[in-house]
Amino acid sequence: MVLPSTDSLAVAPPLQPDAVDQVALATLYGEPLFQLPQDLYIPPDALEVFLEAFQGPLDLLLYLIRKQNFNIFEIPLAEVTTQYLQYVEQIRSHNLELAAEYLLMAAMLIEIKSRLLLPVHRADDGHEPEDPRAELVRRLLEYERIKLGAVKLDQLPLLGRDFWRPQVRADFSHEPRYETVSPDDLAQAWRDLLARAKLHQHHTITREHLSVREYMGVVLRRLQGHRYLGFEQLFDVMRGPQVLVVTFIATLELAREGLIELTQAEAFAPIYVRSAQRSAN
Structure with a gap:
């Protein structure tokens, strides 16, 4: 009688995944997933993080002024323009078409700042020239009034959102028949x-x-x-x-x-x- 060797009696170790000490990234059909598939496609905008959302250049400019409690009639253009350009630089990398409108406002701010640095010349009639910031202040105040009016209108009860119009159907076709x-x-x-x-x-x-x-x-x-x-x-x-x-x-x-x-x-x-x-x- 020939006894089998001890090597042949050794129990085979159970099958284990290659990455035992790794943490599974996800579970797919009940199985742990330790590596991302090579053909996995992630859209470029899937992980995009949006900052403050504004309705336009005036909205951004008004936000910077009100957030820092600046006097709207005495806008520190150097500081506001710097912050404004930082935001425009962020959105240029994501949406160039959207940044074009903001760049136009940035050019206006730089122009107003340049006019403030130039010496003031009196007009021929002796009156002092208008402050270069006057037109911008007028547009900001008008935009703020419209924005506050829109907020108040949005707070009013709206048909289909806050209440529904009652509908009653009356059938007058059933006349008494003799x-x-x-x-x-x-x-x-x-x-x-x-x-x-x-x-x-x-x-x-x-x-x-x-x-x-x-x-x-x-x-x-x-x-x-x-x-x-x-x-x-x-x-x-x-x-x-x-x-x-x-x-x-x-x-x-x-x-x-x-x-x-x-x-x-x-x-x-x-x-x-x-x-x-x-x-x-």
Whole structure:
């Protein structure tokens, strides 16, 4: 029996990463990342650090004056110009187009400083010449007023930012609709009228000439001043069946000629009569 050598029985050490003592830069899919990939692309502006942001040359110049509590009517141009050029030099390395507008203001500051260094000559009329800084001070004060006004306007409640306009929708298209009066409904209403008329029968015999046209006018007069009138209210049950018949025929004739309308809220509901001219208005 041949025993294996002790070298062959040695346990293989576990696999370890090459950089054991290093700190992982990141974790990618659960695995530590000790080195950045060679093909990793970082845009030039990704790590750019922005300093104070200004709206323009006047904004920067006003910031330098107010920050150091300078008198705006006695601007120390040498010190302010030096600080101004330092800021312009910073933005020139990042955005040359943006620096062009600031360079124009820097040239104006240098010009004003040069004019202050020159001897002052009186005008022909004896008046002293205007301070070279006067125009710059006027522009700064005007810009400051506009800037403060913009801040106050921005503090006002703004629609869509601080509050919303209430919106209420009202649907006026749903007008009340009435069911069409069927002949059966008219027949039932007529039977009810006859039943009520029989309760008031009397034995007085009179001869009366009844005109349908006359009772058409009677029905129209009864509808005057009323928006709706019940179907039963058109009939005088005390006058007897003859008057009821003539009034009923007059009502049908008015409905046929379109002078009145018969309406009903729903099936088996009371019938109402209204004037066609009043409904048209």
